[in-house]
Amino acid sequence: MRKERAVAAGLILTGFGIASCVTSTGGGTGGRTATATSSTAASASSAGGGGGSSTASAASTGGAGGASSSSTGGAGGGSASSGSSTSAASSSTGSGSGGGGGNACTGSPITCSGSSVDPCTDVTNCGGCDHDCLGTTCLAGVCQSATLASGQPGVFGLAVDGTNVYWAKDVPNQSPTFMTNCAVMKQPVAGGAAVVLGTVPDGRGYDITVNATDLYLAFRWNNFEQEGEIHRLPLGGGAESGVTAWQTSIGGIALGAGNIYWGQEHQSRLQGVSITGGASPTFNDILMNSGVRHGITVDATSVYTANTYAGVAGGQILKWAVGGGDFMVFVGSQPGPNYITADATNLYWTNLSLVGGMPVDHQGTVVMMPKAGGAVTTLATGLGGPRRIVVDATNVYWTDDVDGTVMKAPIAGGTPTVLATGQTGANAIAVDATSVYWTDSTALTVMKVAK
Secondary structure (H helix, E strand, C coil): CCCCCCCCCCCCCEEEECEEEEEEEEEEECCCCCCCCCCCCCCCCCCCCCCCCCCCCCCCCCCCCCCCCCCCECCCCCCCEEECCCCCCCCCCCCCCCCCCCCCCCCCEEEECCEEEEECCCCCCCCCCCCCCCCCCEEECCCCEEEEEEECCCCEEECCCCCCCEEEEECCCCCCCCCHHHHHHHHCCCCCCCCEEECCCCCEEEEEECCCCEEEEEEEEEECCCCCCEEEECCCCCCCEEEECCCEEEEEEEECEEEEEEEECCEEEEEEECCCCCCCCCCCCCCCCCEEEEEEEECCCCCCCEECCCCHHHHEEEECCCCCEEEEEEEECCEEEEEECCCEEEEEEECCEEEECCCCCCCEEEEECCCCCCCCEEEEEEEEEEEEEEEEECCEECCCCCCCCEEEECCCCCCCCECCCCCCEEEEECCCCCEEEEEEECCEEEEECCC
């Protein structure tokens, strides 16, 4: 007997916003509930894209200048609510397809490049000057998300380069029907049809990453133990090839220093193999309660991994030399570090907030810490179930499959912003110069929204 990995759907949505309080109603039936969190200026919440109705208000502690507004959107929805607002209220009405979060939108025009525009609806100045929605509508000052691909069963891993977005999905295998093959898809970011880059039989994709020439796929066979392999698929097309032999409990993957690295959860082990023909690194076991799971990132000198369950020590971020050897505990006492990413200066990770080994909804966090050492800084709190995380020069972005949101927060500090709601299977995430991409394994979609 064999089985597939199940992907949990979220139950409760939580939204954040900036500068004003927004109430949004979308069409459809059903729906979900979201709770907005107040900010030091004012906060906003809007639910859309999931069906049902939405009403939201948020606490504002910014005093004068705060505003509460209401808007009516098109298809989509969900339901959101939170506390009252202490600032003056105004109202406005807009239209569009549901799916985004709240933003500053009082109905008053602003001046952008010498012209007066309405930031509530202007698709090239949505919520502020020079914020282009890249072909989608602007609803209540928020660019709406677009569906790049639908009907993608088992959609999971995701990567993007300057030209294409890539993801892995299930395709039917022979009987019995629960068996699957994995197809890696490729679609131009500028628009166009998705095509199959390659197929790997008898399993499903778990994680993917790309460099200038190849895509690497963490692949799990159709079985109980989650054994699998890492495969290489040329970006320009051609036959896939195995990079590793049989692996157990294969997890997240990362490229760097001429190697590909991956975690093995049940073996408490970090692994690596050269992709350039050089010597492969060998890492010593963690020898703790559990070990390397999903989160892994690499730079020129070090590999960083999230040790989600580390017994009485709490969760840890571990640091290893790219060439192998022992680890050091980079930071400990973290409440369930899940996924991790990095830029040249800092590490960023999501915390699930674990109690007795189980995540507690709406106590998750997103944090950062300098690679050179120092204090852990919290960028977002009160999150339902933050998962994968990416970063660019100014913001960190993450998915949350409990809240059903895609969010961002400034690296320099500030109020988190909802980019999309109603994404109950939000999982893998990627970012390029203009857009954020993610997979929704419940809706079976690949999504995109302007940054």
